[in-house]
Amino acid sequence: MTEAATARRSRITPEREAELYGAVLDLLREVGYDALTMDAVAARTRSSKATLYRQWGGKPELVAKAIRHNKPGSIDDVDTGTLRGDLQALTSREDDCTMQQNAALMRGLFMAVHANPDLLQAFKELLIEPEMAEFHRVVQRAVDRGEVRADCPALDYVVHMLVGAFATRTLIDDRPPTQEFLSSYIDAVVLPALGAPVG
Amino acid sequence: MTEAATARRSRITPEREAELYGAVLDLLREVGYDALTMDAVAARTRSSKATLYRQWGGKPELVAKAIRHNKPGSIDDVDTGTLRGDLQALTSREDDCTMQQNAALMRGLFMAVHANPDLLQAFKELLIEPEMAEFHRVVQRAVDRGEVRADCPALDYVVHMLVGAFATRTLIDDRPPTQEFLSSYIDAVVLPALGAPVG
Known part of the structure; x- marks a missing residue:
């Protein structure tokens, strides 16, 4: 400034x-x-x-x-010992109300960010990167523990899987994303794609 | 009328x-x-x-x-004999230019459809349902063939996986969705989540 x-x-x-x-x-x-x-x-x-x-x-x-x-401050590191435990803990940290506010904010900005690089940057900093850095950390720990193979192709798409489901839930099902939805999606899609244990 | x-x-x-x-x-x-x-x-x-x-x-x-x-007419049924072959055939039918036009249209409507039920209906009819009905058909055939278990939990999320990756590609990677991206995502995420053979 x-x-x-x-x-x-x-x-x-x-x-x-x-x-x-x-x-x-x-x-x-x-x-x-x-x-x-x-x-x-x-x-x-x-x-x-x-x-x-x-x-x-x-x-x-x-x-x-x-x-x-409005960018959230640093978030406590989650470390439950399993990828499933970590992912479920990360998604249950945000209550349904906050999740729906963020989904509404994402919709409100979705078009505009593509025409405005400064907005895109701010949007990524608020809604994408803080959570996603955390997701990458827990996934990397799962690789280090041997839960996920280091050459698993789905490692490149963890963000697409999670943000994609979050962003499209309302459109596809006429219902906003909730903890319950993300929890079920993690067990049904994210963990199997990564070859990590679900149960 | x-x-x-x-x-x-x-x-x-x-x-x-x-x-x-x-x-x-x-x-x-x-x-x-x-x-x-x-x-x-x-x-x-x-x-x-x-x-x-x-x-x-x-x-x-x-x-x-x-x-x-602009709603596309009925599309020829794809039936290659494997889920992988069918999904790859479906995504390669749309060239990269059309795919990027649809991604731009999706962005342009993403906010508005949530406030306007008639638009939402039209949007789903054009961009979501025709493709997704086809995806559901090929996945159902994979279940019938025994390639995918009938109780596989990812069966509920085939649309979220595919539309989510399509809709978030530009946002996450600063690159529009392409055939190559979707093809790689199908092998890395969709088939493993469904427990279907990739290679």
Whole structure:
């Protein structure tokens, strides 16, 4: 951030900033990126549009900041001793409500991120990478333990399997993703594809 | 369709209607549903907005009709004798260009379909069900042949595996889905999850 930007940003309290970012994420879930207007953000947060533009420059910057701000902190390492135990523990850490909020946010951003590299980066940082780094760690430990063969071709597709099921659940079944769904999918698809024990 | 609607629609030639629907799908791929305006459709197709509204009633109706119009006809049954052969044949029938067009269309509609049941229906009819009915048929034949156990839990998730990988490829790897990707994913994930022979 430039010094000028820091000076501009310092006028707003951290609490107010968090509140504003929360409202932006709510709007993203409700209407999606393309339909989200600075007018709506101003109305929802009782700010003036002039303030929003002065502080953030524009919609892409504001949305990217809001996503980054909401990025979860470092998560405790999960280590149950089996791949199944680890994957089930990772997916049950997020309650169904959070999971559905993230699914709605993913839908709201799915088109826009392909046209906006900065948004794509923020989106990956929030919704894809933190969880996926953790999934890669538990899978690597399963390889180290000999539960999964190091040359198993499905190792390249752990993220596709999990994010794909999460992202398409509502579309295919008219039901949002839940812990129960992901748990069943891990046992039915992810572990067998990796050749790891299910039971 | 009501008689009045049929009378209104009959003023436009089938060629002109197809051209117009093609332009709507192009715009959907380019900007997505929310950012698609009737002004843009009018400009792209050299129609008047008044004509568009008179003929279709509004944006959701026009988009749903355009998607339905483009719905592929019945596809020849694939039957190679093995599940692997059938799945590979099904995915190689669509060339990479068509696949990328469908991925773009899916992105353009992903948010909107959740807010609009008629669009969701049209979207499923075009992009999900025709292919998936075919996938279910080849998988059922594999069960009948004894290649896949009838109680294999992954049978419930064939669509999630395939559509999920297709829909998330660009997001995860910054590359569009291709025949080569789907072919590799089928061997690495789908067949092992179903317990079917890969080689």
